[in-house]
Amino acid sequence: MTEENLALEIRHVTKRFPGVLANDDVSFTLRKGEIHALLGENGAGKTTLMNVVYGLYTQDEGEFLIDNNVVEINGPSDAINYGIGMVHQHFMLVPVFSVTENMILGSEVTKGTSLDLRRARREILEISEAHGLEVDPDAIVENIPVGVQQRVEILKALYRKANILVLDEPTAVLTPQEAEDLFRVMRALTEKGVSIIFITHKLKEVLNVADRITVMRRGKVVGHTSPHETDQKGLAAMMVGREVLLEVKKAPAKPGDVVLEVANLTIEGERGLEVVKDISFEVRAGEILGIAGVQGNGQTELVEAITGLRSIDAGEIVLMGKKVPFENPRYLVENGMGHVPEDRHKHGLVLPYNLADNFVLCTYYQKPFAGQMLMRNHQAVFENAVGLIKRFDVRAPGADVPASTLSGGNQQKVIVGREFSRPLKVLVANQPTRGLDVGSIEYIHKEIVKMRDEGVGVVVISAEIDEILSLADRIAIMYRGKIVTTVDAKDATREQLGLWMAGVQPEAA
Amino acid sequence: MQNTISLPTPVSPIKHFIKKWGATIFVTLTVIVITIWQYSVDGRVTEAVLASTIRQSTPLVLGALCGLLGERSGVINIGIEGQMLLGAFVGFLVNVWTGNLLVAVFAAIFTGAIMGLLLAYMSVHLKMDQIIGGTVITTLAFGLTGYFYQVGLTTEGKLLPIPLGPLADIPLIGRAVFNNPPITYATFVLVILVHYVLFYTKWGLRTRAVGEHPRAADTLGVDVYKVRYINVIAGGAIAGLAGGFLTLEAVGSFERAMTNGRGFVALAVMLFGKYTPLGAWGAALLFGFANAMQTQLQFADIQVAHQFIGMLPYVLTIVILSGFVGRTRVPAADGVPYEKE
Numbered sequence: 009m010t011e012e013n014l015a016l017e018i019r020h021v022t023k024r025f026p027g028v029l030a031n032d033d034v035s036f037t038l039r040k041g042e043i044h045a046l047l048g049e050n051g052a053g054k055t056t057l058m059n060v061v062y063g064l065y066t067q068d069e070g071e072f073l074i075d076n077n078v079v080e081i082n083g084p085s086d087a088i089n090y091g092i093g094m095v096h097q098h099f100m101l102v103p104v105f106s107v108t109e110n111m112i113l114g115s116e117v118t119k120g121t122s123l124d125l126r127r128a129r130r131e132i133l134e135i136s137e138a139h140g141l142e143v144d145p146d147a148i149v150e151n152i153p154v155g156v157q158q159r160v161e162i163l164k165a166l167y168r169k170a171n172i173l174v175l176d177e178p179t180a181v182l183t184p185q186e187a188e189d190l191f192r193v194m195r196a197l198t199e200k201g202v203s204i205i206f207i208t209h210k211l212k213e214v215l216n217v218a219d220r221i222t223v224m225r226r227g228k229v230v231g232h233t234s235p236h237e238t239d240q241k242g243l244a245a246m247m248v249g250r251e252v253l254l255e256v257k258k259a260p261a262k263p264g265d266v267v268l269e270v271a272n273l274t275i276e277g278e279r280g281l282e283v284v285k286d287i288s289f290e291v292r293a294g295e296i297l298g299i300a301g302v303q304g305n306g307q308t309e310l311v312e313a314i315t316g317l318r319s320i321d322a323g324e325i326v327l328m329g330k331k332v333p334f335e336n337p338r339y340l341v342e343n344g345m346g347h348v349p350e351d352r353h354k355h356g357l358v359l360p361y362n363l364a365d366n367f368v369l370c371t372y373y374q375k376p377f378a379g380q381m382l383m384r385n386h387q388a389v390f391e392n393a394v395g396l397i398k399r400f401d402v403r404a405p406g407a408d409v410p411a412s413t414l415s416g417g418n419q420q421k422v423i424v425g426r427e428f429s430r431p432l433k434v435l436v437a438n439q440p441t442r443g444l445d446v447g448s449i450e451y452i453h454k455e456i457v458k459m460r461d462e463g464v465g466v467v468v469i470s471a472e473i474d475e476i477l478s479l480a481d482r483i484a485i486m487y488r489g490k491i492v493t494t495v496d497a498k499d500a501t502r503e504q505l506g507l508w509m510a511g512v513q514p515e516a517a
Numbered sequence: 518m519q520n521t522i523s524l525p526t527p528v529s530p531i532k533h534f535i536k537k538w539g540a541t542i543f544v545t546l547t548v549i550v551i552t553i554w555q556y557s558v559d560g561r562v563t564e565a566v567l568a569s570t571i572r573q574s575t576p577l578v579l580g581a582l583c584g585l586l587g588e589r590s591g592v593i594n595i596g597i598e599g600q601m602l603l604g605a606f607v608g609f610l611v612n613v614w615t616g617n618l619l620v621a622v623f624a625a626i627f628t629g630a631i632m633g634l635l636l637a638y639m640s641v642h643l644k645m646d647q648i649i650g651g652t653v654i655t656t657l658a659f660g661l662t663g664y665f666y667q668v669g670l671t672t673e674g675k676l677l678p679i680p681l682g683p684l685a686d687i688p689l690i691g692r693a694v695f696n697n698p699p700i701t702y703a704t705f706v707l708v709i710l711v712h713y714v715l716f717y718t719k720w721g722l723r724t725r726a727v728g729e730h731p732r733a734a735d736t737l738g739v740d741v742y743k744v745r746y747i748n749v750i751a752g753g754a755i756a757g758l759a760g761g762f763l764t765l766e767a768v769g770s771f772e773r774a775m776t777n778g779r780g781f782v783a784l785a786v787m788l789f790g791k792y793t794p795l796g797a798w799g800a801a802l803l804f805g806f807a808n809a810m811q812t813q814l815q816f817a818d819i820q821v822a823h824q825f826i827g828m829l830p831y832v833l834t835i836v837i838l839s840g841f842v843g844r845t846r847v848p849a850a851d852g853v854p855y856e857k858e
């Protein structure tokens with residue numbers, strides 16, 4: 009091969025965690041101005057490799073070259089100085105800070121001894137305009153939807169003038185439209201000489217934007233390819249090591265009685281804005297209702313209200329014919345509601361707890377997990393965990409490791425395992441496959457359909473039109489806090505859903 | 518499609534203002550009314566009450582500054598009492614040996630800083646439980662001072678009030694505010710300074726980020742350990758100064774356990790002040806005021822057991838502050854050691 013123009017070269021990196029070989033002699037090259045996709049199953053070691061490059065972890069073996077020179081990266085500030093920017097898989101944003109404060113943290117602009125927030129604000133608006141990534145610099149991060157938070161993350165790297173940009177599953181929280189915008193931004197950046205490492209589980213995107221593709225499995229690089237040498241099926245097989253079904257197989261639904269009814273629900277969000285406006289719908293046993301909508305149109309609040317995490321301002325929720333007391337998650341849990349939350353760190357897991365404890369978060373006080381007197385039945389808790397880890401194929405060294413040490417996708421499987429293993433009447437799944445690899449998506453979709461066939465009423469909220477189309481029996485489209493229309497999945501087309509999600513009003517039929 | 522979008526109506530700014538400042542304004546007005554009423558009855562008593570309010574609040578607000586510097590960066594400090602006590606003791610001893618009050622004040626500050634370093638080492642470096650770390654410091658301070666204290670040591674006096682020219686002659690507040698000894702003036706400055714540093718500077722932004730989401734700060738090249746060390750040490754120095762206030766400015770001598778729980782009250786003051794220096798100052802002044810009123814009531818001819826009157830400032834503070842001051846938001850990473858990998 010001729011002398012290549014490399015922005016970054018990773019040579020023989022090995023990284024071990026207690027009980028896990030996360031990166032096993034990994035080598036990787038990034039050419040100047042290319043988009044290099046890094047693919048692999050959940051837990052393959054992609055994030056770990058990037059964290060090593062970014063200086064968050066220290067490698068056990070191996071070295072890095074930037075612009076063909078060996079460099080020492082001892083911490084994120086070194087990485088930033090070498091022009092490496094990283095958008096982390098899980099947001100690295102301070103929730104109580106404003107967008108501006110988050111952007112400048114660590115690279116503050118000052119005037120005398122004071123922070124110059126006004127100048128920072130102006131610079132942020134400039135960059136955000138230049139790249140078409142719209143943000144409100146004064147918004148408090150915890151009040152803005154995840155999609156916008158992701159935008160802030162990307163801007164953060166651009167603000168630091170990164171010329172090697174690592175995007176660790178940036179599209180996991182984006183809508184197709186937003187993802188398209190991001191790809192445009194990415195292409196524009198590569199034209200300016202920025203090189204991008206792009207991690208994703210969405211094979212379509214990879215084929216769409218990547219120049220080259222590297223696939224990892226169980227800590228090792230298992231192959232290189234490029235979009236014109238392969239297709240989705242080929243990539244999936246390469247990642248998982250077997251054939252993967254990319255479509256859901258399901259029989260027509262046999263809807264039964266109404267299990268969940270939402271009537272005239274209205275929710276005021278922060279600053280007194282109505283985020284959910286007079287929403288009504290019902291879900292029957294044995295059907296899947298898909299709620300499609302662009303992130304931030306009230307789905308988060310709607311789900312939080314249904315699952316007891318948020319108070320409402322008007323309306324009622326009826327579960328199995330009984331009016332639900334508000335803000336009472338335990339009532340819901342005990343009456344057969346399962347919830348796969350959107351934000352797995354905030355509402356899904358207790359990160360410092362081990363897997364076994366996370367698996368019994370809803371049931372720890374019941375038999376068999378609560379033993380005699382005030383004691384716990386550790387054996388039952390662990391047996392439960394071992395069973396679920398096996399059944400849901402969670403990649404972890406054991407049931408006693410903290411949930412925080414799992415890869416993102418495996419954390420999601422822990423939540424899904426916990427919820428699906430309880431006796432359910434209603435399942436509310438908000439972005440259930442976000443961040444999962446194709447093999448796991450196939451598995452979780454199969455499980456959701458199985459739930460439905462066993463007579464559970466399922467609500468799936470997703471910003472992925474494909475996921476909604478392949479899972480749902482009926483589809484409701486949410487826009488600006490309202491359900492604009494509900495259609496039978498048989499009659500829905502991708503294009504039509506896309507238009508409705510973007511706010512085009514349905515024709516009065 | 519344009520006709521369907523109705524613009525949402527935000528909450529009125531007046532409502533928002535009342536929610537945010539109502540309690541503060543109400544309490545302040547009440548205090549002013551009581552003061553004016555009392556002034557009309559007896560001016561000298563009022564002046565004494567105000568001066569005492571300032572005096573009592575000084576060590577509390579200094580202690581609260583120490584606490585909030587730590588907690589804003591994610592380190593709980595319940596060793597303030599110990600840092601104060603040891604600062605008071607060393608300041609006193611140095612005054613006895615050298616007879617130089619300025620050197621003594623710096624000795625107190627330095628002692629507090631060393632204790633801060635010890636706490637930082639235990640909680641940041643060793644990742645010890647921070648409550649235990651703080652308890653270690655307090656116990657250590659009580660043990661050391663109790664052991665080395667000798668009865669009968671005397672000093673060359675204490676820091677004296679410096680009247681600020683004509684300002685000190687303003688009726689009602691002149692004596693209380695503009696005729697104070699140096700550490701009290703320094704406290705005024707420190708409150709403003711810490712508030713400024715915390716909310717308007719680069720260092721403050723980093724401190725708050727480290728206390729909320731250390732990993733996010735780390736990914737942006739902020740040295741989490743360094744930020745925590747420096748804040749805890751600075752806090753310790755301020756607690757040491759509070760100790761110096763007790764022996765070198767307020768009392769002029771040392772007694773065993775003379776901090777008398779102020780380090781812990783300071784923690785309450787910090788909480789009531791919602792982890793802000795200005796808020797803590799308000800809370801400390803309120804507590805000091807209630808305490809001063811209580812002392813006056815002891816002299817008045819009321820047929821109530823003095824223990825009950827003695828309780829008054831505590832009860833009043835709790836009622837007012839828990840009733841009116843809204844929820845306090847604790848820094849998210851408060852008390853959690855940071856693991857790098």
Ligand SMILES: Nc1ncnc2c1ncn2[C@@H]1O[C@H](COP(=O)(O)OP(=O)(O)OP(=O)(O)O)[C@@H](O)[C@H]1O
Binds near residue numbers: 025055416
């Ligand atoms: N801090 C840690 N301590 C211990 N083990 C860890 C830690 N971080 C990651 N691991 C382990 O290393 C392996 C690789 O994880 P990594 O997060 O790199 O996977 P990934 O490829 O990014 O997966 P995903 O697609 O699910 O995000 C996993 O088995 C994970 O459990």
Ligand SMILES: [Mg+2]
Binds near residue numbers: 415
């Ligand atoms: Mg990952």
